[in-house]
Amino acid sequence: GEDVEQSLFLSVREGDSSVINCTYTDSSSTYLYWYKQEPGAGLQLLTYIFSNMDMKQDQRLTVLLNKKDKHLSLRIADTQTGDSAIYFCAEKNDYKLSFGAGTTVTVRA
Amino acid sequence: KAGVTQTPRYLIKTRGQQVTLSCSPISGHRSVSWYQQTPGQGLQFLFEYFSETQRNKGNFPGRFSGRQFSNSRSEMNVSTLELGDSALYLCASVGEHYEQYFGPGTRLTVT
Numbered sequence: 001g002e003d004v005e006q007s008l009f010l011s012v013r014e015g016d017s018s019v020i021n022c023t024y025t026d027s028s029s030t031y032l033y034w035y036k037q038e039p040g041a042g043l044q045l046l047t048y049i050f051s052n053m054d055m056k057q058d059q060r061l062t063v064l065l066n067k068k069d070k071h072l073s074l075r076i077a078d079t080q081t082g083d084s085a086i087y088f089c090a091e092k093n094d095y096k097l098s099f100g101a102g103t104t105v106t107v108r109a
Numbered sequence: 110k111a112g113v114t115q116t117p118r119y120l121i122k123t124r125g126q127q128v129t130l131s132c133s134p135i136s137g138h139r140s141v142s143w144y145q146q147t148p149g150q151g152l153q154f155l156f157e158y159f160s161e162t163q164r165n166k167g168n169f170p171g172r173f174s175g176r177q178f179s180n181s182r183s184e185m186n187v188s189t190l191e192l193g194d195s196a197l198y199l200c201a202s203v204g205e206h207y208e209q210y211f212g213p214g215t216r217l218t219v220t
Contacts, residue, residue, distance in 0.1 A: 031207055042113075042199055042211040043152075050206070088152065092207050095165035096142060099152040 004091055006100035013108055018076040020103045022089035025070060029091040032065065034074045037086045037102070046074070046087075081107050111136065113202045113212035121218045127188040130215045132200030134181050138210075140164075140203035141183040143175060146214070147196045157203075158183055187217075195219045 003025045012018045024032065033048040049056045049063045049072075056063045062075040072089055084107045090097040114133045122128050134141050143155040154167040158177035175185040187194055195218050201209035 033208060035211075042213045043201075043209075045208055045210055048206065048208050095140075095157045095159070096154040096167070097207075097209060098154070099144075101151050 004100035006103045009104050011106045012079050018079045020074045020087050022072040024091045031092045032072050033090045035088040115212035119216045126190050129186050132183045134202030138202040142201045144199045145196045190219045
């Protein structure tokens with residue numbers, strides 16, 4: 001089956017780290033992705049990870065993948081006000097992406 | 110490299126009308142996907158095209174259709190519009206690792 005789940009809200013203080021969690025169900029997914037959406041905009045690809053990797057780091061972003069538990073996380077270091085947005089995780093199934101409902105991240109001063 | 114363009118950006122239609130949305134992918138990309146985004150249902154897959162062939166279709170009624178041209182540009186059409194079709198329609202250009210680069214979307218309002 002295809003079902004991606006995320007917590008809906010996260011509030012974080014500016015300068016702290018944010019961790020957004022996601023679980024997926026399709027063990028055959030080859031790639032997993034993180035997207036960011038700001039109000040009124042389309043989705044911006046942040047990063048993605050191949051299913052045979054455990055971790056990927058890209059500047060302030062760190063993706064961790066636990067394939068056994070089908071758990072994916074995105075850590076944002078030194079969170080800034082510009083990081084306030086909705087974050088979506090997605091998995092590749094056949095010729096499409098299946099998205100979670102999105103986690104709204106609010107950065108407070 | 111130019112990004113994904115979608116036209117029009119905003120559209121207001123009345124029930125029963127039809128609408129055509131256009132998408133130009135990133136140069137060199139041969140695959141295009143379409144998604145519908147609504148507050149209630151989130152992001153739902155509509156269809157995916159590769160080299161003018163539809164490879165996958167989501168769970169939408171036949172009123173939703175699409176096509177892709179030889180230059181990889183894609184269009185989607187919605188006929189007999191219903192109020193529930195009001196949504197943000199997103200087109201994505203697909204890269205080599207199936208990562209998808211989204212356009213800004215077309216905001217469709219059906220009244």
